[in-house]
Amino acid sequence: MENKVNLYGASGHCKVIVDILHSINKVVGTILDDNPKSTELLGYAVQKSDGFLFDKASQWILSIGNNKVRKRLADMNLDFVNLIHHKAIVSPHSAMGKGNVVMAGAIINPGATVGNHCIINTGAVIEHDCIIEDFAHVSPSVALAGGVRVGEGTHVGIGASVIQGVQIGKWAVIGAGAVILKDVPDFSTVVGNPGRIIKYTNQHE
Ligand SMILES: CC(=O)SCCNC(=O)CCNC(=O)[C@H](O)C(C)(C)COP(=O)(O)OP(=O)(O)OC[C@H]1O[C@@H](n2cnc3c(N)ncnc32)[C@H](O)[C@@H]1OP(=O)(O)O
Numbered sequence: 001m002e003n004k005v006n007l008y009g010a011s012g013h014c015k016v017i018v019d020i021l022h023s024i025n026k027v028v029g030t031i032l033d034d035n036p037k038s039t040e041l042l043g044y045a046v047q048k049s050d051g052f053l054f055d056k057a058s059q060w061i062l063s064i065g066n067n068k069v070r071k072r073l074a075d076m077n078l079d080f081v082n083l084i085h086h087k088a089i090v091s092p093h094s095a096m097g098k099g100n101v102v103m104a105g106a107i108i109n110p111g112a113t114v115g116n117h118c119i120i121n122t123g124a125v126i127e128h129d130c131i132i133e134d135f136a137h138v139s140p141s142v143a144l145a146g147g148v149r150v151g152e153g154t155h156v157g158i159g160a161s162v163i164q165g166v167q168i169g170k171w172a173v174i175g176a177g178a179v180i181l182k183d184v185p186d187f188s189t190v191v192g193n194p195g196r197i198i199k200y201t202n203q204h205e
Contacts, residue, residue: 002059004029005081008073009064010036010046016122017063017101018042023086029058054078062099062117067135067153067171070117074099074135080117088120097134115152133170151186171203 005021006029007014014031018041021028031041032049039046060078062070074080080099084090088102093110100114105123108114112126115134120126122140131149132138138150139158148162151170162168162180172184175191175198184190188197 003027005059005061005083006030006032006055007061007063008032008049009062009069010038010041011063011065013065013119014063015042016103017061017083018044020083020085020101020103023104024084026083031063060099061101063101065119065137067137067155070099071135071153074117103140121158127164139176171201173201 004027007017010031010033018028028044031044031046032052033046034049036046036048056078059081061081061083062073064070082096082098082100084102085104087104088106090102090108091110094108094112096114097116099117102120103122106120108126109128111129114132117135118132119137121138124138124140124142126144127146129147130144133150133152135153136150137155139156141159142156143161145162145164147165149167150156151168151172153171154168156174157176159176160174160178166180166183168184169186171187173189174180178191178195179193180195187200187203189199190197
């Protein structure tokens with residue numbers, strides 16, 4: 001099996017993914033970026049994506065924190081892989097699509113389903129029977145109780161807690177440290193304890 005993984009996106013998020021690759025004895029392949037801020041990242045060369053010939057036979061991950069950008073690039077039809085840190089715990093009774101990253105200390109419990117191109121960040125807890133839809137980002141130290149749904153493209157902010165069974169819509173934002181006790185509509189931003197809607201984003205942006 002191919003041991004090298006190429007990374008698209010040379011951000012801080014990419015640095016954490018490089019650490020995942022090291023933890024599972026995989027090789028860091030090409031690191032690409034549309035607008036590189038530096039020619040290197042953690043000692044690896046960064047190349048400009050413009051004019052790059054994509055090798056469809058090799059493995060890729062979208063190492064980009066922005067959920068909308070990952071969605072756009074996912075159409076490239078590359079061989080996207082899941083990367084799970086050696087110190088994450090992923091139940092054998094959970095399911096996962098492709099292109100996901102699971103950072104150190106994250107826990108995904110039985111019956112949970114993670115879609116495609118999601119970020120399960122450092123120390124996040126995805127309890128039993130949760131559903132995380134495509135392009136969602138569950139930030140560090142988030143706690144999702146049993147049976148929570150996180151809709152497509154939604155960002156759950158750092159340290160937020162969500163009680164069991166709550167349904168969070170698509171392309172929503174949950175503020176850092178929020179405590180979510182009831183369902184959250186699509187495209188809304190919710191902050192505080194208890195969580196309250198402060199705005200809606202334009203779904204056509
Ligand atoms: C590894 C990593 O780094 S992963 C990335 C982790 N990052 C995060 O989790 C970031 C999460 N983002 C947030 O919490 C942001 O504050 C957001 C998205 C909720 C809101 O950001 P903005 O849309 O820029 O809103 P803005 O900063 O203008 O705040 C609007 C109001 O909400 C309040 N507010 C914003 N965020 C929060 C919050 N997390 N909790 C409570 N109140 C908040 C503000 O104080 C402000 O109140 P006011 O109108 O009374 O002054």
